[in-house]
Amino acid sequence: MEKEIQIETMKRSHVSQVWEIEKQCFATPWSKQALIKELQVNRLALYFVAIYNDIVAGYAGMWKIVDEGHITNIAVLPQLQGQGIGSALLERLIEAGKISQLQALTLEVRVGNQKARSLYEKYGFRIMGIRKEYYQDNREDGYIMWKSLSQY
Numbered sequence: 215m216e217k218e219i220q221i222e223t224m225k226r227s228h229v230s231q232v233w234e235i236e237k238q239c240f241a242t243p244w245s246k247q248a249l250i251k252e253l254q255v256n257r258l259a260l261y262f263v264a265i266y267n268d269i270v271a272g273y274a275g276m277w278k279i280v281d282e283g284h285i286t287n288i289a290v291l292p293q294l295q296g297q298g299i300g301s302a303l304l305e306r307l308i309e310a311g312k313i314s315q316l317q318a319l320t321l322e323v324r325v326g327n328q329k330a331r332s333l334y335e336k337y338g339f340r341i342m343g344i345r346k347e348y349y350q351d352n353r354e355d356g357y358i359m360w361k362s363l364s365q366y
């Protein structure tokens with residue numbers, strides 16, 4: 215499986231498939247227009263897609279804000295989860311953060327999202343705070359997680 219996953223920089227031509235992933239993975243998906251804006255307008259944004267068997271199987275992105283990377287989203291098509299695609303995407307974000315000399319990466323995750331929490335913990339993210347009722351659809355709390363990229 216590992217060899218069949220290609221991680222590429224996200225392009226406009228990937229957006230329709232990424233939007234499908236959004237709709238299948240999230241209760242409040244980003245709109246197609248929001249995704250296009252990320253690519254064409256937001257100069258802080260950096261997005262990758264995972265290509266598997268010629269389809270967009272997952273995507274992930276972050277905003278580079280000064281010396282921090284704020285991970286906005288990571289998602290894999292439900293039928294392809296559990297096969298290393300999320301890990302490959304997160305590894306690429308971490309690598310990109312190091313290349314850009316970011317000091318740390320951060321993200322928010324639903325307290326009940328055990329899969330995502332396990333993924334982040336596997337790559338060294340740690341819970342550093344909580345945002346009460348952060349998610350508007352069900353008022354779920356969000357954990358704030360950080361991973362240091364600093365050598366010191």
Ligand SMILES: CC(C)(COP(=O)(O)OP(=O)(O)OC[C@H]1O[C@@H](n2cnc3c(N)ncnc32)[C@H](O)[C@@H]1OP(=O)(O)O)[C@@H](O)C(=O)NCCC(=O)NCCS
Nearest residue numbers: 239288289290295296297298299300301323329330332333
């Ligand atoms: C979170 C997500 C991106 C992980 O992608 P994935 O391709 O399934 O991840 P991987 O196969 O690379 O697995 C990576 C790690 O995730 C965790 N994980 C994966 N499936 C899991 C499961 N069913 N239960 C618990 N942990 C799980 C494990 O720690 C796993 O590492 P391991 O295989 O060494 O045990 C994916 O589940 C997803 O798209 N979820 C819906 C969207 C979402 O919630 N995104 C996060 C928003 S903060």
